[in-house]
Amino acid sequence: MIKRIIRYTIISSFSILLVNYFLHFADSDMLLATLIKAAALLSLFEIFIKPILKFLLLPINILTLGLFRFFLNIPAFFLIVKILPQFKINDIYTSPITLLNYSIPKSTYQGLAAIIFTAVAYSLVFYLLKSILIKK
Numbered sequence: 336m337i338k339r340i341i342r343y344t345i346i347s348s349f350s351i352l353l354v355n356y357f358l359h360f361a362d363s364d365m366l367l368a369t370l371i372k373a374a375a376l377l378s379l380f381e382i383f384i385k386p387i388l389k390f391l392l393l394p395i396n397i398l399t400l401g402l403f404r405f406f407l408n409i410p411a412f413f414l415i416v417k418i419l420p421q422f423k424i425n426d427i428y429t430s431p432i433t434l435l436n437y438s439i440p441k442s443t444y445q446g447l448a449a450i451i452f453t454a455v456a457y458s459l460v461f462y463l464l465k466s467i468l469i470k471k
Contacts, residue, residue: 339382340379343377343378344378345374346378347374347375347377349464350374350464351374351377352370354456357456358456359425360424362425369419376411377411380408380414389404389407406454406458407458408457409450409454411454412450412457424453426444428442429441429442429444
């Protein structure tokens, strides 16, 4: 169990760093101790609370064909922002994207929308790193 918590904490910290590198949601002067505390809280959420949420929200997960699991980290990020005053999620600004004659305009995510956007991006990166690094 301790080994699993340490493994998930390391993967969570790398996931937070990668998401922060691309989205710039946190200040660059975020200390390593704050990062490790946030990653430890996320790993505890992943191990203990998320299975309960998955069971309770199973009908929604079935209706969305499993895509709802990416949104399960939103309560964790919201609680971490409230618990750790050093861990702040800033506004997220995206640049416009044009691909195959379709364009997505620039966007600004503030407050709860920034937390949701960050949590979904974190979930994608976390599951990708977890599937690469942890073999069952």
